[in-house]
Amino acid sequence: MFSILRDLLRFNVEFLIGFLLTGTIFLFAAAHFFAPYPDTAIYLLPPDMPPSAEFWLGTTSRGQDVFWQISGAIWNTMTFGLTVMILSRIVALAVGMVSGYLGGKADEVLMTINDTLIALPNIPILLLVYFVMRDQMTWPLLALTAALLGWNYDARLIRSVTLSLRNREFTRHAVFAGMSVPQVLIRQHLPYVMPVVFFTAMNNLIWAIGLEVTLSVLGFSDVNRPTVGGMIYWANQHQAAVSGIWWWLVFPIVAVVLLFLGLFLLAISINEYIDPRSRLSRMGG
Amino acid sequence: MDGFAKYLARRFLQFILVIFLGVSLAFLITHLSPVDPVEQSVSLMTNFGATDPRSVALLREALSELYGLQGSFFEQYLAFWGRVLHGDFGPSLSSFPTPVMSLIMGALPWTVGLLTLSVLISWCLGNLLGALAGYFRSNLLLKLSGAAVMALHPVPAYIVGLLLLLTFGFVWPVLPISGGAQMNLQPGFSLAFVGSVIVHGLLPALTLVLVGIGSWFISMRSLVSNIVTDDHVVYAELGGVSSGTIFSQYVARNALLPQLTGLALSLGNVFGGAVITEFLFNYPGVGRLLIQGIYSGDYSLVLGVTTMSIVAVAVAVFVIDLLYPLIDPRVRLG
Numbered sequence: 001m002f003s004i005l006r007d008l009l010r011f012n013v014e015f016l017i018g019f020l021l022t023g024t025i026f027l028f029a030a031a032h033f034f035a036p037y038p039d040t041a042i043y044l045l046p047p048d049m050p051p052s053a054e055f056w057l058g059t060t061s062r063g064q065d066v067f068w069q070i071s072g073a074i075w076n077t078m079t080f081g082l083t084v085m086i087l088s089r090i091v092a093l094a095v096g097m098v099s100g101y102l103g104g105k106a107d108e109v110l111m112t113i114n115d116t117l118i119a120l121p122n123i124p125i126l127l128l129v130y131f132v133m134r135d136q137m138t139w140p141l142l143a144l145t146a147a148l149l150g151w152n153y154d155a156r157l158i159r160s161v162t163l164s165l166r167n168r169e170f171t172r173h174a175v176f177a178g179m180s181v182p183q184v185l186i187r188q189h190l191p192y193v194m195p196v197v198f199f200t201a202m203n204n205l206i207w208a209i210g211l212e213v214t215l216s217v218l219g220f221s222d223v224n225r226p227t228v229g230g231m232i233y234w235a236n237q238h239q240a241a242v243s244g245i246w247w248w249l250v251f252p253i254v255a256v257v258l259l260f261l262g263l264f265l266l267a268i269s270i271n272e273y274i275d276p277r278s279r280l281s282r283m284g285g
Numbered sequence: 286m287d288g289f290a291k292y293l294a295r296r297f298l299q300f301i302l303v304i305f306l307g308v309s310l311a312f313l314i315t316h317l318s319p320v321d322p323v324e325q326s327v328s329l330m331t332n333f334g335a336t337d338p339r340s341v342a343l344l345r346e347a348l349s350e351l352y353g354l355q356g357s358f359f360e361q362y363l364a365f366w367g368r369v370l371h372g373d374f375g376p377s378l379s380s381f382p383t384p385v386m387s388l389i390m391g392a393l394p395w396t397v398g399l400l401t402l403s404v405l406i407s408w409c410l411g412n413l414l415g416a417l418a419g420y421f422r423s424n425l426l427l428k429l430s431g432a433a434v435m436a437l438h439p440v441p442a443y444i445v446g447l448l449l450l451l452t453f454g455f456v457w458p459v460l461p462i463s464g465g466a467q468m469n470l471q472p473g474f475s476l477a478f479v480g481s482v483i484v485h486g487l488l489p490a491l492t493l494v495l496v497g498i499g500s501w502f503i504s505m506r507s508l509v510s511n512i513v514t515d516d517h518v519v520y521a522e523l524g525g526v527s528s529g530t531i532f533s534q535y536v537a538r539n540a541l542l543p544q545l546t547g548l549a550l551s552l553g554n555v556f557g558g559a560v561i562t563e564f565l566f567n568y569p570g571v572g573r574l575l576i577q578g579i580y581s582g583d584y585s586l587v588l589g590v591t592t593m594s595i596v597a598v599a600v601a602v603f604v605i606d607l608l609y610p611l612i613d614p615r616v617r618l619g
Contacts, residue, residue: 119553120307
C-alpha cells in the first residue's frame with residue numbers, strides 16, 4: 001500500500017498535485033476543531049470587515065469569520081460526500097457483483113432496473129424529496145437519498161469486471177471446494193474488484209460534493225449548518241455581489257474549486273494507475 | 286431487418302419502463318412522505334391572521350381533491366396515472382388559476398432550446414477535441430486545451446455559472462445576466478426579439494457547455510488512444526492510407542459509437558445542471574419553474590414539473606436510441 005503511494009507520488013505529477021491540494025484542504029478543514037468561535041453563531045463579530053490581519057479572509061454580513069466558516073463548511077461538505085460515497089459503494093458492489101456472477105435472468109432483471117434508474121434525472125427527484133420533507137430534511141437523510149440515486153453507473157462497471165472473473169479457473173476451484181456464493185464473491189472476487197471500486201469512489205465523491213454544494217446553494221438543506229453551498233446561499237441572500245462584499249463569495253468559491261481540482265486529479269491519476277496500458281506508456285516515457 | 290426490429294422493440298420497452306418507474310417513484314415520494322401537503326398548504330394560507338374553522342375545513346377538502354389525495358392508496362395511484370396521461374396536474378397555487386400544464390408548456394421551449402443547443406455544442410466540441418488529443422498525443426496546444434476543459438469538468442454547474450455571472454455581470458458588465466429576453470420586446474420572429482433571446486442565452490449556454498465538455502473530452506481521448514493501437518489502424522498505416530482518412534474513417538468513427546450511448550445515459554444529469562443554471566440566470570425554463578414552485582410551496586406545480594421532466598428526459602433518451610442505428614451499421618443490418 002505504501003509502496004504504491006510512493007510510486008504514485010514519484011512518477012505521477014497529477015497525483016502529486018492532487019495529493020498536496022486535497023491534503024492541504026483536508027488539514028484546513030480539520031483546523032475547524034480549533035476554531036475560536038462556534039461555527040453556527042451569527043452576529044458575533046463586526047460585520048462586513050474586509051480581509052485584514054485580524055480577520056484573514058474578512059467577515060460576513062452575518063458577523064461570522066469567513067476563514068473559520070470555510071474551514072467548518074468544507075469539513076461538513078466532505079463528511080456528506082464521504083457518507084454518500086460509502087453508502088452508494090455498498091449498493092453498487094452488491095448489485096454489480098451479484099448481477100455479474102449469477103448472470104442469466106437475475107443479471108437481466110438487475111441490469112434493466114439499473115438502466116432504468118440511470119435514465120431518471122437526479123436533481124428533480126432530489127428536489128421533490130426535499131419538497132415533501134421540508135423542515136424534517138436532515139443531512140443524513142439527504143445523503144441516503146443521494147446514495148440511492150448514485151450507484152447505478154458504477155454497478156454496471158463492477159458487473160463487467162465480475163463477469164470476466166466468473167469463467168476463470170480459480171472461481172471454478174472455489175465452487176468445487178464448496179464455497180457458497182457470498183463466500184466466492186467476498187473472498188475470491190472482491191480483491192479483483194477493489195481497484196475499480198476505488199476509482200468509482202473518487203468520482204462518486206466528486207459527484208456527491210457537487211450535489212451538496214448545488215442543493216445548499218439553493219437553500220435546500222439545513223442552512224444554519226455551515227456548508228460551502230450554504231455560505232454562497234447566505235452571501236446571495238445578503239446581495240454580497242452587489243454590495244461589494246466580494247470576499248464572502250470569492251473565498252468559498254476558490255476553496256471549493258481547489259477541492260474539486262484536487263479530488264479530480266487524484267481520480268484520474270488513480271484511474272491511470274489501475275489501467276496497465278497507460279501506466280506502461282508513462283513509465284516508458 | 287430482423288435485428289433492427291428487435292433493437293427497436295427492446296429500446297421501446299426500456300422507454301416504457303423508465304416512464305413507468307419514474308412516474309411511480311414521483312407518486313411514492315409524494316404519497317409516502319410523513320409530511321401532509323394539504324396541512325402544509327393550509328398552514329401556508331392561514332399563516333397571517335385567524336381564519337374561520339369552517340372555511341379551513343372546506344379548504345382542506347378542496348385541497349385534498351385538488352392534490353388527488355382522496356380514496357384508497359391504490360385509487361390515488363390510478364388517478365395519478367390518469368392525470369399524467371391527460372397532462373392535467375390541476376391549477377397552480379402560486380399563480381392561480383393558471384393550470385400547471387400551461388405553465389410547463391410555456392417554459393418547456395426555453396429549456397429544450399437551451400439544452401439542445403448546449404448539449405450539441407459540448408458533445409461535438411468535446412468529441413472533436415478529445416479525438417484530436419488522443420490521435421496527436423504530443424501536440425502542446427491540444428494538451429493545454431485538454432487541461433482547461435478537464436479542470437472545469439468536476440466543478441458543479443452553479444459554481445461555473447456564478448463565476449461567469451460575476452465576471453460578465455459585475456467585473457466586466459457586457460452581457461445580460463437575468464431573464465430569457467428583453468422585457469419590453471414583443472415575442473415573435475422579429476430581429477430584435479431573436480437577437481435578444483440569443484444574447485440572453487449566451488451565459489446559461491456557456492455554463493452548460495463549459496461544464497459538459499470535459500467528460501466527452503476525457504472519454505473520447507481514452508477511446509481514441511486505445512483504438513489507435515488496434516490492428517486495423519496499424520494495417521491502414523502500413524498500407525499508406527493518409528493520416529486524415531485514418532483519423533476520420535478508421536478511428537474517430539469507431540469511437541463515436543460508445544459516445545452516443547454515453548450521451549443518452551448522461552441526459553438525466555445534464556438536465557439537472559440545466560435546472561440549476563436556469564435558476565441562477567433567472568432563465569424562464571422548467572428548471573426555474575421547479576425551484577420557484579418549491580420556494581412558494583406549490584405542490585401541484587412541483588409534482589407536475591418533476592413528473593414531466595422525467596417523461597421528457599425519457600423521450601429524449603429514446604430519440605437518441607433511435608438515432609443509434611444510423612451510425613452503427615451492425616444494429617441497422619442485424
